[in-house]
Amino acid sequence: MxxxxxxxxxxxxxxxxxxxxxxxxxxxxxxxxxxxxxAHSLQRPALSFVDKFREALERNIINSLTRRIADGELVEGVYDTGEYRIEVIQDTDGSVLVTITNQNTGDTTIIRIPVLPR
Structure with a gap:
């Protein structure tokens, strides 16, 4: 072998x-x-000019509010963008409360921004 x-x-x-x-x-x-x-592709519906304008306006309002709150320029009030209702108030402890309500679904988000010591 x-x-x-x-x-x-x-x-x-x-x-x-x-x-x-x-x-x-x-x-x-x-x-x-x-x-x-x-093989999958994201199907986005074609938006009309009015829808695009409304979305851009909503973004500008939200950006403006965000910038003003972050800069400490609190502007209390209620802002209605059509789809969202945004309420900005100053709480008793000095913190800022931002309540965002989706008017289509009723979902509510509350954001508390504490006062930072200077």
């Missing part, structure tokens, strides 16, 4: 995906491959 010599080495696993310890240079390649295989 003939005898032959056999050589073997360890099996070593090297991950490819950088999320699991692979080479970071593989990230873009893997992302492009995944995106090219993705």
């Amino acid at each position: 003939p005898v032959s010599q056999t050589l073997a080495t360890e099996l070593v696993y090297t991950p490819i995906n950088p999320s699991f310890g692979g080479n970071p240079l593989n990230g873009n390649f893997l992302l492009q491959k995944a995106q090219s295989q993705n």
